[in-house]
Amino acid sequence: MKESDIRPADLYQEFLRLAREDALAFFDPAQRAPVPCSACGSSRHSPAFSKSGFAFVECDDCGTLYVSPRPAQPEFERFYRDSPSARYFADVFFPPVMEARRERIFRPRVERITAMCVAAALTPRVVLDIGGGNGIFLEEWKLAHPESHVCTIEPGEKFARACHSKGIEVLQTVAEKADAWAGRADLVTCFEVIEHVRDAGVFVQSLFRLVKPGGGLVLTALSVDGFDIQVLWERANAICPPLHLHFISLRGFEVLFKRAGFTDIAIETPGQLDTDIVRNAAAEHGAVIGRFERTLIDRGERTLAEFQQFLVRNRLSSHCSIWARRAP
Numbered sequence: 425m426k427e428s429d430i431r432p433a434d435l436y437q438e439f440l441r442l443a444r445e446d447a448l449a450f451f452d453p454a455q456r457a458p459v460p461c462s463a464c465g466s467s468r469h470s471p472a473f474s475k476s477g478f479a480f481v482e483c484d485d486c487g488t489l490y491v492s493p494r495p496a497q498p499e500f501e502r503f504y505r506d507s508p509s510a511r512y513f514a515d516v517f518f519p520p521v522m523e524a525r526r527e528r529i530f531r532p533r534v535e536r537i538t539a540m541c542v543a544a545a546l547t548p549r550v551v552l553d554i555g556g557g558n559g560i561f562l563e564e565w566k567l568a569h570p571e572s573h574v575c576t577i578e579p580g581e582k583f584a585r586a587c588h589s590k591g592i593e594v595l596q597t598v599a600e601k602a603d604a605w606a607g608r609a610d611l612v613t614c615f616e617v618i619e620h621v622r623d624a625g626v627f628v629q630s631l632f633r634l635v636k637p638g639g640g641l642v643l644t645a646l647s648v649d650g651f652d653i654q655v656l657w658e659r660a661n662a663i664c665p666p667l668h669l670h671f672i673s674l675r676g677f678e679v680l681f682k683r684a685g686f687t688d689i690a691i692e693t694p695g696q697l698d699t700d701i702v703r704n705a706a707a708e709h710g711a712v713i714g715r716f717e718r719t720l721i722d723r724g725e726r727t728l729a730e731f732q733q734f735l736v737r738n739r740l741s742s743h744c745s746i747w748a749r750r751a752p
Contacts (some may be wrong), residue, residue, distance in 0.1 A: 425528050425696045435517045440664055443507035445488065446525050447476040447666050450503040456493035462624040462669070463488045465683070470567055473658040478665035480658075486679060489648040490664075490670035497622050498666030503599055503666055504579075514582055518558075528561050533615075534564045536694070537642050544688075546640050548572060548611035554599050554631065555579075555617040559587040575604050575609075577593040577634075578685055599630040606633045614643045619668040628684040638752035641686065642745065650742020651698040651735050655717055662742070674739060677746055686748035695743030698735055 440510050449460055451670055461483040467526050469481040469492065477492050504510050541548060542563060549572060553562050556576030558719055566574050575593035578584045584596040593710045599614075600621075612635050621627040646653070648671035672680065674691055681689045706713045713721075720731060735741045 427697050427700045429528055430521055430525050432521065433704070433708060435520065436661070438474075439509060439512055439517050440661060442507075442512050442662055443667055446503060446507040446509045446513050449477065450507055451477070451495045451499050451666060453477060455499070456495050458491045459490075459494045459623075461486060461488050462490045462573070462680075463672045464679040465625065473745060475658055475663060476570050480663070480665075481729050483673075483676065486676040487648065487673040488676040489653075490672075491665055494622065494669065495666070500622055504667065505570065509667075513553070514580070516624075522558070522560065526564065530564045534568050536745075537565075537613065538568065540642065541640065541656045544640060544749070546610065548609070548639070548734070550575065550609045550626045550636075551611045551613065552576065552605070552609035552620065552634060554612065554614040554634075556587055556594075557583050559590050559592045561615065562587070562592050563590060564677075575605075577605070595596070599634065600626055602630065602634060607636050609634055610636055610639045612641045614641070614642055616646070618643065618645045618672075619670060622669065623668055624672065624680060625683065628680055628686075632684045632686060632750060635750040637750055639750055641748045641750070643748075644743065644745050645677075646671055647677070647693065647744040648742075649740065650693065650695065650744070651740050652701040652705075653742045654668065655702050655713060659705065659712075661701075661705070677744065681746065685750070687751050688749040690747045690748070691739065692736075692745045693739045693741035693743060694731065694736055694745055695741030697743070698741050699732050703728070 464483040464486040466483055469645040470484055472480040472482045475476060480489055481492050482489055489490060551565055551572050551574050553576045556562060556578045560578060562574040575601050576587050577595045577597060578587055579598045584594045587594045595605055612631055618624055618627060631641055653671060677691055678689055702717055
């Protein structure tokens with residue numbers, strides 16, 4: 425899989441441009457407050473860089489990269505409800521790549537999570553997806569597991585309607601306010617949502633409450649430890665406030681999930697795009713890369729593919745996948 429398969433360059437660059445404008449239009453720098461580490465809760469940090477008017481710091485204890493000082497929650501709610509970049513993503517960016525993502529991301533994801541459940545001796549009767557979007561994952565899960573009941577917590581009105589039209593049960597809110605569904609799901613899934621939430625600790629605690637005792641959680645996210653983020657750093661397109669507020673380290677994820685009460689925590693980085701992202705950034709956007717990365721790119725496709733597998737085996741891809749259980 426290539427980055428362009430799921431993020432066409434022209435659409436993606438326009439989305440990022442709108443997000444940069446919205447970062448200035450929707451957030452008041454005077455209304456921000458310092459926050460502790462999103463993962464381990466430490467207040468010890470070092471300055472990293474600023475981007476789009478947001479300051480990033482690195483946690484001195486677990487290495488997580490996060491925005492501090494941070495805007496208040498109402499500003500984020502207004503941004504996701506009213507901003508041009510949010511509308512562009514839903515109306516322009518996502519529809520053309522929906523089927524490509526179904527084939528290249530969601531069907532393999534169903535297969536992978538099914539294997540994880542088998543290995544954990546978990547047969548999920550109720551599957552709950554957090555931030556289900558237009559419901560592609562749950563559609564594919566239902567095709568593979570017709571005996572499962574599928575449901576989603578989705579705050580966006582348009583996406584909530586799309587899920588409902590597909591027969592997916594919907595609770596239109598955010599996970600932090602979903603106490604009505606506490607302890608409901610045998611399996612909770614959450615894909616690339618945690619980077620967006622204001623308080624990762626509160627968010628993961630809400631996921632814990634949604635899982636039945638004995639049930640499981642699968643969460644994916646971007647990790648600061650990944651190759652493309654480490655190489656590109658503040659030039660990485662993935663670092664795009666106010667959309668992404670924290671990039672948690674692998675050590676930070678372990679602490680975060682233990683603090684929330686989860687057990688049997690297993691972290692992998694099965695990403696496929698790190699080397700392609702670095703190559704694209706160097707070729708298309710003028711990003712300055714090091715001598716090693718340039719040599720790696722010049723070696724061609726086979727070397728890049730083999731190096732990507734090295735990143736996966738050694739948990740050095742930025743795409744992070746976490747499995748965790750709630751004790752019976």
